[in-house]
Amino acid sequence: MFSLFSSRFRRPLVAWFRRHGRSLPWRETADPYAILVSEFMLQQTQVATVLPYYERWLARFPDFAALARADESAVLHAWQGLGYYARARNLHATARAVRENFHGVLPRDAATISTLPGVGRYTAGAIASFAFDQAEPIVDANIARLLSRLTNLHTAIDTAAGRDRLWQTATALLPRSGGRLHNSALMELGALVCLPRRPLCAQCPVRQFCAATNPAELPRKKTRRHIVRLDESHAFVLCRKRVLLEQSAARWRGMWILPRLETAPRAQPLLRLDFPFTHHRITLSVFAQPYSPNERQSWISLGVLDRLPLPSPHRRALAQLLPRQKLCSTFSGA
Ligand code: SF4
Structure with a gap:
């Protein structure tokens, strides 16, 4: 031996x-x-x-x-x-x-x-x-x-x-x-x-x-954690070559994301995509939604989007949505 x-x-x-x-x-x-x-x-x-x-x-x-x-x-x-x-x-x-x-x-x-x-x-x-x-x-x-x-x-x-x-x-x-x-x-x-x-x-x-x-x-491991499914809704608001984004204070703290919606609207989403996050599988649904910006949100000029930190799912959503939208969608209070 x-x-x-x-x-x-x-x-x-x-x-x-x-x-x-x-x-x-x-x-x-x-x-x-x-x-x-x-x-x-x-x-x-x-x-x-x-x-x-x-x-x-x-x-x-x-x-x-x-x-x-x-x-x-x-x-x-x-x-x-x-x-x-x-x-x-x-x-x-x-x-x-x-x-x-x-x-x-x-x-x-x-x-x-x-x-x-x-x-x-x-x-x-x-x-x-x-x-x-x-x-x-x-x-x-x-x-x-x-x-x-x-x-x-x-x-x-x-x-x-x-x-x-x-x-x-x-x-x-x-x-x-x-x-x-x-x-x-x-x-x-x-x-x-x-x-x-x-x-x-x-x-x-x-x-x-x-x-x-x-x-x-081998190796042996304890039973794996179950994957938890989550549905999350966000707004897409675009006007005069600016898009409304929110600086996240929770997941992806400090990065820019599409504004969160507390509840999903009764409407067809513009886009739906899935992504993994730790032990979650998240479905991100994006809606065209009349919206009043709050203090964490800002109108971001499309020309500077590439220079801002955006998490991949939100950058992917924007890459798909921007080419197919008119330059003014529903919003209020801009
Ligand atoms: S160390 Fe890994 S690869 Fe090498 S003999 Fe053992 S099991 Fe096979």
Whole structure:
């Protein structure tokens, strides 16, 4: 029996990574700011989606100072389309905290990094290892799946006991130095070989260390939360090349959306579209509606719409509605 917790495990893992690991822009840099940006963007978002955003973001906000100086509207606009906007607000707050508390330089140790806004245990370990090459454990979804199979873990990984086991395993696997290479290799093996439904065990460089008896059944999780369906109604009011929009104070705080309607009118909507939001499935219905603007709403000139932060469903709704409307629809009080 080969021990998982020895250099005999790490050697083939790292050799495989050197040969098969993808070249990704955040792997080609040791700039702590760029790595931090990539880690925020990659939370709950796939690599292919993140790539163009990452390049644009670094061109627009190249360092902590530039991001700390930016106003929230510019930050949300640059994030637009990536979703989970709390990440953008936290990244912005982190840049300001680095400027104000650490003289503009990201601290090197995971414990201090974890005090920054929106930085949890995983992100702190990822930055400490990827930016500063420290031997810090990390457990993301790919590593969780890989470790649960390597150790044949049948405890649900979204319980405290399951999480503890994974972090203990990740810690025990660490080399004394070279955290960057080690963690990158674990992550990549989870992403490319130890796949969720059909792990490619025949191609796995560490299969002789793997204890999984039925890998496709792992990791175990508690029962999933049910998807909740929601219907939401909004108004579309257009006049003299301006559209009425509302600055959201709840979901998508600070972004611009079509004005909310408390109740759905007894009329056919101009448009209906579905989108997911966390564990909700939302049907957005948009009505042509006489409307009196309130204090959170503003008439926005069509010429500046592209420069405002709008969540994707509302931007999609406007993209479909604007070409088919006369330039004045029903409204009151403009
Ligand atoms: S042998 Fe299969 S299940 Fe085990 S770690 Fe490798 S890919 Fe995953």
